[in-house]
Amino acid sequence: MRSSLARVLEGYEQAAAEAEERLAAAADIGAVADIERDLLGRRSRFTAAKRQLGDLDPGERAEAGRRLNAARQRVETSVAAARTRLTAAARADRHAAERLDLTERLPQAAPLRRGSFHPVTQARDRLEDVFIGMGYTVAEGPEVESAWYNFEALNIPEWHPARGSFDTIFVNLGEPEQVMLRSHTSPVQIRVMENRKPPIYIVAPGRTFRADTADATHLPAFNQIEGLAIDRNITMGDLAGTIDEFVRAFFGTEVKSRLRPSYFPFTEPSAEFDISRPDGSWLELGGCGMVHPNVLRNCGIDPEQWQGFAFGFGIDRLAVMRHEIDDIREFVNNDVRFLSQF
Ligand code: FA5
Numbered sequence: 001m002r003s004s005l006a007r008v009l010e011g012y013e014q015a016a017a018e019a020e021e022r023l024a025a026a027a028d029i030g031a032v033a034d035i036e037r038d039l040l041g042r043r044s045r046f047t048a049a050k051r052q053l054g055d056l057d058p059g060e061r062a063e064a065g066r067r068l069n070a071a072r073q074r075v076e077t078s079v080a081a082a083r084t085r086l087t088a089a090a091r092a093d094r095h096a097a098e099r100l101d102l103t104e105r106l107p108q109a110a111p112l113r114r115g116s117f118h119p120v121t122q123a124r125d126r127l128e129d130v131f132i133g134m135g136y137t138v139a140e141g142p143e144v145e146s147a148w149y150n151f152e153a154l155n156i157p158e159w160h161p162a163r164g165s166f167d168t169i170f171v172n173l174g175e176p177e178q179v180m181l182r183s184h185t186s187p188v189q190i191r192v193m194e195n196r197k198p199p200i201y202i203v204a205p206g207r208t209f210r211a212d213t214a215d216a217t218h219l220p221a222f223n224q225i226e227g228l229a230i231d232r233n234i235t236m237g238d239l240a241g242t243i244d245e246f247v248r249a250f251f252g253t254e255v256k257s258r259l260r261p262s263y264f265p266f267t268e269p270s271a272e273f274d275i276s277r278p279d280g281s282w283l284e285l286g287g288c289g290m291v292h293p294n295v296l297r298n299c300g301i302d303p304e305q306w307q308g309f310a311f312g313f314g315i316d317r318l319a320v321m322r323h324e325i326d327d328i329r330e331f332v333n334n335d336v337r338f339l340s341q342f
Contacts, residue, residue, distance in 0.1 A: 005056065008049045009067055015039060016071040023082040029090070032082045039075045046072055119342040120223060120331055123319035124205050127225050130249040131203040134242070136227070139202040141188035143209070144171055147178045149187035154266040155294045162265050167211040169220075181209035184312055185226035186266060189291075192228060193299035198306045199231040205315060216327045217283070223315035230291065230301065230308035236269065239288060239309035243273060251275070251322065258282065267310060268292045275321060283321060286313035 019039050026032050040046055049068055053061050117125070128138055141149075147158075156162050166183040173179040188204035204226040212218045229238070240259060247257045255275050262272040267289025274282035288311035293303035320328050323342065330338050 005049070005052050005064060008045065008052060009064060009071075012039075012045050012049055012068065013071045015045060016075045019075050020078045023078040026082050026086065029083065029086050032079060032086065036075075036079045040072065040079075046075075113340070116340070116342055118331070118339065119319045119323060120316055122342060123315050123322060124223065124225070126250065127205060127313075127315065127318070128203065130246055131227065133249070134201075134245065136201045136203045136229075139188055139192050139204045140206060141182070141185070141191050141204060143182055143207055145180055145182040145187050147180070149190050150180055150182050150184075153190040153295065153298045154186055155292050155298070156265045160265060169209050169211050182206075183210050184208055185224040186310070186312055188226050189228045189266075189295070189310055190299060193230070193296070193301055198301060198308075199229075200308070201229050201231075203227050214329055214332075216329070217317065217320075219316060219328055219332060222328075224286075224312050225315055227288075227311040227313075228291070228308060229310075230296075230306050232306060234290075234307045234309060236290060236309070239290070239311070242309070243288065243311065247275060250318065255321075259288070262287060262289075264289055266292050266295050273311070273313070277321070278324065283317065285317050285321070286311055288312070 016039065019035055022035055023032060026035065038044060046068070053065055053068070056064060116122075132138070150168070151160075151163055152158075168177075168183045169181045170177050171179040171181065185204050185206050185208060188202075188206070192200060192202050192204070205223065206225075207221060208224045209221050212220050214220060227242075229242070243257060243259070247255055257273060257275045259271040259273055262270045264270040264287050267287075270287065270289035272284055273286050273288055274284050277283055288309065291308040291310050296303040296306065296308075316328055316331055319325070319331070325331075
């Protein structure tokens with residue numbers, strides 16, 4: 001073997017051995033590519049040595065070729081290993097960077113406290129449950145109403161003094177005083193009777209509005225739950241029994257209720273419904289009565305065949321009673337210290 005080739009071969013074998021270490025330490029794919037080009041590329045010492053093999057005798061050529069190929073294979077194996085190692089590391093880095101923390105919570109943050117529904121919402125849900133248990137379904141109506149639904153169809157014509165007692169908040173739309181925020185949930189009675197045939201058993205909870213000054217028992221925006229039962233041969237006794245049953249289910253047995261004669265244009269006879277407070281006094285919760293024949297007629301229902309009762313309770317007042325709260329305004333102060341008790 002000519003000495004120059006022997007030197008080239010030895011140099012290449014040495015470079016291949018060093019490359020193994022360099023590849024094992026390479027920090028990125030770019031460094032691997034540089035080493036690969038250096039040792040296996042077109043201008044590399046490997047290519048130069050291979051070219052020189054052609055000048056050798058066949059006997060020497062086989063030996064030199066074997067050594068050169070062995071060295072080349074070493075380099076190729078080390079390059080492949082380095083590539084595999086660095087690709088896996090790059091993928092792991094990328095996964096770590098793209099990882100999403102879906103726990104929405106910093107480990108060092110204070111433990112989260114569970115929220116709760118507003119006490120008035122809880123009362124409303126419970127009321128719905130109690131009446132659904134008695135066979136009623138839940139109905140809804142709009143918060144902005146026309147004079148027909150809020151008053152006229154309920155037997156409160158324009159001249160009627162009862163209109164004044166509602167402290168209605170009118171909406172500046174159409175003819176004066178013809179569009180308003182509903183002052184009670186009773187218009188839902190009309191909407192249901194217009195659209196369904198008796199027998200009817202519905203409750204309609206929802207927001208109601210009056211130009212009332214807020215005090216310990218009044219809010220300008222409050223909630224009522226309307227009840228309507230239309231069937232054959234319904235009497236005041238059915239109404240009293242239903243209210244009794246509801247009070248027991250909602251408050252328990254220790255709370256007493258009473259009906260007091262009252263007046264509403266849409267019921268006849270009419271009553272007001274109070275429950276006893278722990279101090280022995282009474283709180284008015286709602287009005288009720290037998291649906292007035294004019295109201296049935298306004299909805300196309302024959303009062304000779306069908307009778308019914310209706311009631312309207314203040315949900316905020318029910319919640320005040322249930323939790324023994326002194327002032328109804330607590331419900332709208334948005335004080336978390338108050339609300340978190342429920
Ligand atoms: C009515 O609104 C009648 N629609 C109830 C009714 C329905 C009678 C069906 C007959 C048949 P009244 O104005 O009394 O009635 O209100 C009913 C209840 O709503 C009151 O007893 C009270 O619990 C509640 N309420 C009325 N105004 C307020 C207010 N400003 N803040 C909180 N609750 C109120």
